[in-house]
Amino acid sequence: MDQTKVAVLGAGSWGTALANVAAENGHAVKIWGHRVATVDEINTQHTNKEYLGDRVLQASIQATTDLVTAIEGAEIILSVVPTKATREVANLLNQALTQLQQKSIVVAATKGLEPSTYKFASQMIAEEIDASSLAGIAVIAGPSHAEGVIKHDPTTVTAVSEDLVVAERIQRVMSNSTFRVYTNDDIVGAELGGALKNVIAIAAGALQSLEYDANAKAALFTRGLNEMAQLGKAYGANPMTFMGLAGVGDLFATATSTHSRNFRAGMQLGAGLSKEEVIEHMGMVIEGISTTKVVHDLAQAKQVEMPISNAVYQVIYEGRDPKIAIRELMDRPLHHEGK
Ligand SMILES: NC(=O)C1=CN([C@@H]2O[C@H](COP(=O)(O)OP(=O)(O)OC[C@H]3O[C@@H](n4cnc5c(N)ncnc54)[C@H](O)[C@@H]3O)[C@@H](O)[C@H]2O)C=CC1
Numbered sequence: 001m002d003q004t005k006v007a008v009l010g011a012g013s014w015g016t017a018l019a020n021v022a023a024e025n026g027h028a029v030k031i032w033g034h035r036v037a038t039v040d041e042i043n044t045q046h047t048n049k050e051y052l053g054d055r056v057l058q059a060s061i062q063a064t065t066d067l068v069t070a071i072e073g074a075e076i077i078l079s080v081v082p083t084k085a086t087r088e089v090a091n092l093l094n095q096a097l098t099q100l101q102q103k104s105i106v107v108a109a110t111k112g113l114e115p116s117t118y119k120f121a122s123q124m125i126a127e128e129i130d131a132s133s134l135a136g137i138a139v140i141a142g143p144s145h146a147e148g149v150i151k152h153d154p155t156t157v158t159a160v161s162e163d164l165v166v167a168e169r170i171q172r173v174m175s176n177s178t179f180r181v182y183t184n185d186d187i188v189g190a191e192l193g194g195a196l197k198n199v200i201a202i203a204a205g206a207l208q209s210l211e212y213d214a215n216a217k218a219a220l221f222t223r224g225l226n227e228m229a230q231l232g233k234a235y236g237a238n239p240m241t242f243m244g245l246a247g248v249g250d251l252f253a254t255a256t257s258t259h260s261r262n263f264r265a266g267m268q269l270g271a272g273l274s275k276e277e278v279i280e281h282m283g284m285v286i287e288g289i290s291t292t293k294v295v296h297d298l299a300q301a302k303q304v305e306m307p308i309s310n311a312v313y314q315v316i317y318e319g320r321d322p323k324i325a326i327r328e329l330m331d332r333p334l335h336h337e338g339k
């Protein structure tokens with residue numbers, strides 16, 4: 001395969017895992033991180049212990065705190081910072097691309113919605129970066145815990161862009177025999193799926209800690225997926241996207257695994273911890289906590305019934321006892337399954 005220059009913005013668990021995939025594929029990879037200690041560790045020890053334990057990274061990966069150095073000549077730039085940093089980082093990226101007079105494909109691997117605007121990562125990137133510096137915008141979505149990717153568990157994701165040529169370029173660069181990349185053109189559906197499944201994963205963690213069994217989990221998955229798809233419909237997303245990797249696939253991975261920060265957060269909330277305690281214990285981004293608030297507001301604005309997401313909202317933001325929230329879900333007026 002031809003060698004492509006790939007830059008990864010964000011030296012957390014997902015950014016480091018994606019950088020490692022690209023480096024394993026023989027590409028020239030630079031990671032931009034804002035913490036000197038992490039950058040030094042990646043360059044000298046080839047590890048990122050805080051996020052990925054003892055896993056050894058490809059020695060060819062270079063890390064830097066200098067954004068211009070990181071992106072210079074990069075055909076593909078992966079933005080892998082949390083939602084709350086995405087606009088700020090996209091703004092810095094715009095300045096760096098302008099300084100270099102460079103045009104790159106920018107790919108968001110972030111799963112969330114900006115609280116103040118309800119925008120997805122790809123939309124923030126489109127707003128912050130001059131069109132003249134963009135060779136395309138895409139997202140990477142799907143069931144892909146960094147911890148599994150780094151140890152070569154067979155993993156499938158989808159590269160999504162309105163421009164399928166761009167999606168196919170990412171597919172070729174990132175695919176290998178343990179990391180299989182599909183393509184899709186439904187960017188709204190993929191980003192909604194990636195964000196909304198985190199809310200349902202929090203609920204799944206709560207069910208787990210309350211020791212509810214398969215019936216309750218199946219109910220949560222099925223009805224949770226239904227409300228994800230209902231909001232998708234209001235956004236004009238392709239309903240089939242919710243049946244794919246970015247929808248049911250990511251929901252399954254996130255809502256069944258203790259690798260998931262959202263699932264673990266749900267377990268802690270189910271055990272009676274407050275939102276503040278959960279955030280402090282985790283030390284890593286739990287996107288679903290702020291997404292729950294955004295989804296609560298969005299569902300009202302779009303007049304979409306999202307009872308499970310609403311129950312998660314009540315538990316996180318109003319201190320509702322999870323057992324009572326579940327009971328209230330079960331006691332709602334009966335209706336047709338298709339609603
Ligand atoms: N961890 C995973 O397995 C996966 C995560 N994601 C998504 O990827 C995004 C990032 O998640 P993780 O890597 O897991 O988070 P993380 O908490 O492991 O790492 C986030 C990284 O971003 C850095 N960061 C935060 N603010 C920054 C700023 N203003 N400028 C530069 N760097 C900044 C942090 O220092 C940290 O290195 C999230 O939206 C998450 O939903 C998506 C798929 C898988």
Ligand SMILES: O=C(CO)COP(=O)(O)O
Nearest residue numbers: 142143144145260261262
């Ligand atoms: O999106 C993910 C896996 O596909 C990661 O989920 P968490 O952020 O809950 O760890």
